[in-house]
Amino acid sequence: MNAVKPRYQxxxxxxxxxxxxxxxxxxxxxPSEYELVxxxxxxxxxxxxxxxxxxxxxxxxxxxxxxxxxxxxxxxSHLLEVQNIADxxxxxxxxxxxxxxxxxxxxxxxxxxRALHVEQGTDVFHLQLVHHENAMPIQVEDRHVLASFAPDCxxxxxxxxxPSAYLTAVAPLQEAEQIVRAAMPNGAIRAQLKIDEGEPVLxxxxxxxxxxxxxxxxRLQHPGSRYEMxxxxxxxxxxxxxxxxxxxxxQLKQ
Amino acid sequence: MNAVKPRYQxxxxxxxxxxxxxxxxxxxxxPSEYELVxxxxxxxxxxxxxxxxxxxxxxxxxxxxxxxxxxxxxxxSHLLEVQNIADxxxxxxxxxxxxxxxxxxxxxxxxxxRALHVEQGTDVFHLQLVHHENAMPIQVEDRHVLASFAPDCxxxxxxxxxPSAYLTAVAPLQEAEQIVRAAMPNGAIRAQLKIDEGEPVLxxxxxxxxxxxxxxxxRLQHPGSRYEMxxxxxxxxxxxxxxxxxxxxxQLKQ
DNA sequence: CTCAGTAGGTTGTATATACAGGTTAGTACA
DNA sequence: TGTACTAACCTGTATATACAACCTACTGAG
Numbered sequence: 256m257n258a259v260k261p262r263y264q265x266x267x268x269x270x271x272x273x274x275x276x277x278x279x280x281x282x283x284x285x286p287s288e289y290e291l292v293x294x295x296x297x298x299x300x301x302x303x304x305x306x307x308x309x310x311x312x313x314x315x316x317x318x319x320x321x322x323x324x325x326x327x328x329x330x331x332s333h334l335l336e337v338q339n340i341a342d343x344x345x346x347x348x349x350x351x352x353x354x355x356x357x358x359x360x361x362x363x364x365x366x367x368x369r370a371l372h373v374e375q376g377t378d379v380f381h382l383q384l385v386h387h388e389n390a391m392p393i394q395v396e397d398r399h400v401l402a403s404f405a406p407d408c409x410x411x412x413x414x415x416x417x418p419s420a421y422l423t424a425v426a427p428l429q430e431a432e433q434i435v436r437a438a439m440p441n442g443a444i445r446a447q448l449k450i451d452e453g454e455p456v457l458x459x460x461x462x463x464x465x466x467x468x469x470x471x472x473x474r475l476q477h478p479g480s481r482y483e484m485x486x487x488x489x490x491x492x493x494x495x496x497x498x499x500x501x502x503x504x505x506q507l508k509q
Numbered sequence: 510m511n512a513v514k515p516r517y518q519x520x521x522x523x524x525x526x527x528x529x530x531x532x533x534x535x536x537x538x539x540p541s542e543y544e545l546v547x548x549x550x551x552x553x554x555x556x557x558x559x560x561x562x563x564x565x566x567x568x569x570x571x572x573x574x575x576x577x578x579x580x581x582x583x584x585x586s587h588l589l590e591v592q593n594i595a596d597x598x599x600x601x602x603x604x605x606x607x608x609x610x611x612x613x614x615x616x617x618x619x620x621x622x623r624a625l626h627v628e629q630g631t632d633v634f635h636l637q638l639v640h641h642e643n644a645m646p647i648q649v650e651d652r653h654v655l656a657s658f659a660p661d662c663x664x665x666x667x668x669x670x671x672p673s674a675y676l677t678a679v680a681p682l683q684e685a686e687q688i689v690r691a692a693m694p695n696g697a698i699r700a701q702l703k704i705d706e707g708e709p710v711l712x713x714x715x716x717x718x719x720x721x722x723x724x725x726x727x728r729l730q731h732p733g734s735r736y737e738m739x740x741x742x743x744x745x746x747x748x749x750x751x752x753x754x755x756x757x758x759x760q761l762k763q
Numbered sequence: 764c765t766c767a768g769t770a771g772g773t774t775g776t777a778t779a780t781a782c783a784g785g786t787t788a789g790t791a792c793a
Numbered sequence: 794t795g796t797a798c799t800a801a802c803c804t805g806t807a808t809a810t811a812c813a814a815c816c817t818a819c820t821g822a823g
Contacts, residue, residue, distance in 0.1 A: 263806080270619035300809085318816080402811080432739070439709060485686070553778090554778065571804065577803090
């Protein structure tokens with residue numbers, strides 16, 4: 256249980272810690288191999304292994320001849336998949352806008368408390384937003400955030416910065432779990448998404464961890480006729496990417 | 510363009526090639542570091558790096574003191590996600606059964622030809638199946654398979670072995686692309702899935718690659734009320750897994 | 764001022780060596 | 794027979810060293 260970790264792992268942990276505490280910001284320069292040799296009294300090969308693995312794992316980006324730099328949100332977030340609807344829409348060259356329906360403090364109960372692994376009555380923030388792509392509603396976001404995780408959540412202007420972007424700025428989101436289903440929306444959702452009666456929604460329920468505990472729980476609903484998730488899976492070791500897109504899919508016969 | 514690859518990468522490519530051709534079967538022993546030193550005239554550190562990275566990438570499993578072994582299908586297939594509905598159902602401890610609606614040879618046209626990157630008129634097999642979980646229909650599978658990829662496709666008994674299992678046995682499926690959407694089913698699908706009018710389906714359109722080219726294209730439809738996809742995302746470097754499940758989700762309020 | 768060349772720092776790879784620790788099979792001893 | 798030990802092999806880690814390739818900034822020549 257208390258096994259001593261290998262040196263290269265200690266180096267990795269040290270640097271990951273500096274990144275997760277914000278001491279090292281995205282695009283900041285990470286100590287070079289020789290600096291680690293000096294500072295940590297290891298051989299360069301050990302420092303090299305630590306930095307190389309951090310590079311493989313997406314934490315940092317190494318450039319031969321220049322140095323090692325903390326990955327920016329874009330490249331380190333391949334694990335977060337399609338966390339940020341605004342980026343997704345921007346990637347399509349469309350304009351994103353957002354309307355805040357609700358932004359309040361609540362006491363977690365029932366489902367929310369269980370999802371966030373907290374006692375009933377724990378402080379949480381409750382957000383409800385409608386995201387638009389080119390003025391067309393594309394997502395209703397219903398999110399609960401652990402108050403202790405993001406204390407200044409009520410002061411944020413979520414029409415300017417999406418909750419996803421805000422939350423990843425507060426602390427790195429390290430793990431996510433999601434459920435995808437098809438469902439029929441209720442009347443409120445149907446009105447918010449401006450969809451016809453009888454049209455289904457794609458529902459994504461996502462729970463995200465930071466520092467080992469769940470910190471936010473969101474239910475995202477998209478109009479079935481205007482939204483689809485796309486994913487791309489490559490073998491381990493090769494670059495992996497996943498994105499969502501509103502492609503005008505050529506209709507399959509039948 | 511023709512840059513010479515580093516030695517350790519050559520070793521990795523060699524071993525991956527042996528695995529993908531079937532020369533090395535799951536749980537087979539991979540040459541040890543010293544054997545690679547002898548056979549390939551590299552230093553042990555280089556052989557070590559190749560095998561260690563293959564281990565990190567899930568291709569092999571290394572056991573100190575014993576050796577290096579090819580990962581079995583289960584652990585190397587984390588990239589294939591939920592390819593096989595039968596395994597998914599078995600994982601829930603339920604019984605899986607399957608009805609073949611159609612199993613025929615066709616000429617690819619339109620959408621199918623484009624998806625498989627072949628000329629119009631190329632030979633493909635067309636499969637239509639209904640999968641049941643505990644006698645309840647859970648998926649309608651409409652799949653096209655490149656005939657040249659799996660020539661004996663018409664002789665298979667897909668009520669015994671699912672197309673996914675069969676295809677992965679023919680050759681390793683190495684890459685996948687999928688689109689997930691919510692839609693309303695047509696009458697035939699609604700009948701096959703035994704769902705009520707007004708109930709949506711979760712549609713998964715998946716295209717799978719082997720040896721660099723798309724070999725199969727499937728449209729999977731699930732009843733929205735009885736099926737959901739679940740995914741779990743962990744940071745790169747940590748074990749990654751994704752599965753689907755029919756959880757009786759505690760209903761979110763609203 | 765402009766541009767070519769260069770020095771120095773940085774990563775990328777490769778090797779030889781060493782020791783620690785796990786696993787297995789066989790051997791020697793009781 | 795049975796058990797303890799050992800030899801052989803394997804992976805895991807760590808170090809020192811070397812050379813190549815890349816990038817930046819500076820310097821000196823024109």
